[in-house]
Amino acid sequence: MQGTDLLDKHPLGAGQFAELVIGWQQQQGRHDLPWQHEITPYKVLVSELMLQQTQVTTVIPYFERWLQRFPTIEALAEAEQDEVMTLWQGLGYYARARNLHKAAQAIAKRGSFPADLETLQQIPGIGRYTAGAILSFAYDAYGPIVDGNVRRLFCRLFALEGYAGQSQLEKQLWQLAEQLTPQQHNRRFAQGLLDLGATLCTARRPDCANCPLQAGCQAYARQQVEQFPMAKPKKAKPSRQGHFLWVQQQGRLLLEQRPDQGIWSSLLTLPEVAAEHPLLQQAEPVGSFRHQFSHYQLDATIWQPQQQVEETPRHGWYASRQLADIALPAPIRKWIEQQLKQSAVD
DNA sequence: GATCCGTGGCA
DNA sequence: TTGCCAAGGAT
Numbered sequence: 255m256q257g258t259d260l261l262d263k264h265p266l267g268a269g270q271f272a273e274l275v276i277g278w279q280q281q282q283g284r285h286d287l288p289w290q291h292e293i294t295p296y297k298v299l300v301s302e303l304m305l306q307q308t309q310v311t312t313v314i315p316y317f318e319r320w321l322q323r324f325p326t327i328e329a330l331a332e333a334e335q336d337e338v339m340t341l342w343q344g345l346g347y348y349a350r351a352r353n354l355h356k357a358a359q360a361i362a363k364r365g366s367f368p369a370d371l372e373t374l375q376q377i378p379g380i381g382r383y384t385a386g387a388i389l390s391f392a393y394d395a396y397g398p399i400v401d402g403n404v405r406r407l408f409c410r411l412f413a414l415e416g417y418a419g420q421s422q423l424e425k426q427l428w429q430l431a432e433q434l435t436p437q438q439h440n441r442r443f444a445q446g447l448l449d450l451g452a453t454l455c456t457a458r459r460p461d462c463a464n465c466p467l468q469a470g471c472q473a474y475a476r477q478q479v480e481q482f483p484m485a486k487p488k489k490a491k492p493s494r495q496g497h498f499l500w501v502q503q504q505g506r507l508l509l510e511q512r513p514d515q516g517i518w519s520s521l522l523t524l525p526e527v528a529a530e531h532p533l534l535q536q537a538e539p540v541g542s543f544r545h546q547f548s549h550y551q552l553d554a555t556i557w558q559p560q561q562q563v564e565e566t567p568r569h570g571w572y573a574s575r576q577l578a579d580i581a582l583p584a585p586i587r588k589w590i591e592q593q594l595k596q597s598a599v600d
Numbered sequence: 601g602a603t604c605c606g607t608g609g610c611a
Numbered sequence: 612t613t614g615c616c617a618a619g620g621a622t
Contacts, residue, residue: 302619304618307606307620309617311608312609345606381619384618387618401618457615488614518605545606547604548605550604584607584608
């Protein structure tokens with residue numbers, strides 16, 4: 255067992271490690287995040303789903319609005335998907351919103367909130383990390399977590415080779431998490447791990463001088479803190495073309511709901527057509543934008559067709575005052591609002 | 601195991 | 612401007 259070896263060779267034992275993390279969290283950790291007050295399993299579920307791959311400062315206003323509109327899991331379970339997507343718009347990774355909605359319906363139907371790792375991981379949108387986080391934060395119970403913060407912290411503490419996603423590294427990280435996670439004070443311990451990663455053991459310019467684990471950090475001992483974790487080998491980001499239609503009729507704008515898979519799933523957008531679409535042969539380009547996704551770059555052109563657009567049940571006409579209350583992708587919303595402002599001035 | 605899935609902040 | 616990064620999960 256490699257993880258056992260790692261821990262055996264390390265100057266800090268598991269008990270001492272937990273004590274240091276817990277003590278530091280109490281003195282120096284974050285205590286004023288919105289989901290840390292009057293904790294319920296539902297609030298933990300909402301916050302954890304929102305926080306997946308998303309920064310705390312981005313999530314906070316979304317979380318506040320969400321709890322106002324859906325104060326309980328039953329309220330969310332009974333909501334329409336349109337409204338769920340509208341509240342989530344701009345936050346990205348829209349499958350999370352559908353999963354959260356489905357999770358609320360499953361839990362409400364079940365009658366009780368699951369409180370064990372196995373059952374939690376059967377719920378849509380909840381993986382190994384989120385299940386551990388729910389046990390730790392909602393129930394103050396044993397729930398190992400490995401996220402980006404913990405990965406960075408452990409890779410440095412134990413000078414672990416490998417990059418994020420490599421199976422052998424992930425296996426080591428989870429084994430360490432299981433061994434280092436205490437049986438008591440689990441909420442504070444988990445919060446301490448995340449706070450250390452977010453405020454001291456950061457990706458760039460880590461603040462080792464104030465770290466309670468400095469004496470036990472193997473990367474620090476080598477003066478190679480920023481070499482861990484190793485950078486994932488990167489490949490070129492592809493570029494894709496997108497063609498969107500700008501069609502107004504009697505002051506209303508034609509929009510189309512996207513399918514529930516793929517990019518911008520379940521959101522409304524300007525109708526998108528293939529590059530070979532006949533409509534584009536006699537259309538005028540009225541604008542363009544470039545948008546960076548995590549895995550490709552979108553070069554979009556917006557066309558004003560001269561012919562009638564064939565409508566489907568997924569199409570709809572929207573007045574400008576309705577736009578605030580529907581779910582649009584951020585770059586599409588930005589372009590539409592700019593266009594409407596210009597045409598109003600013209 | 602590799603890829604897909606968003607967005608905003610920051611150096 | 613560009614690249615990197617952030618409380619991951621599903622396929």
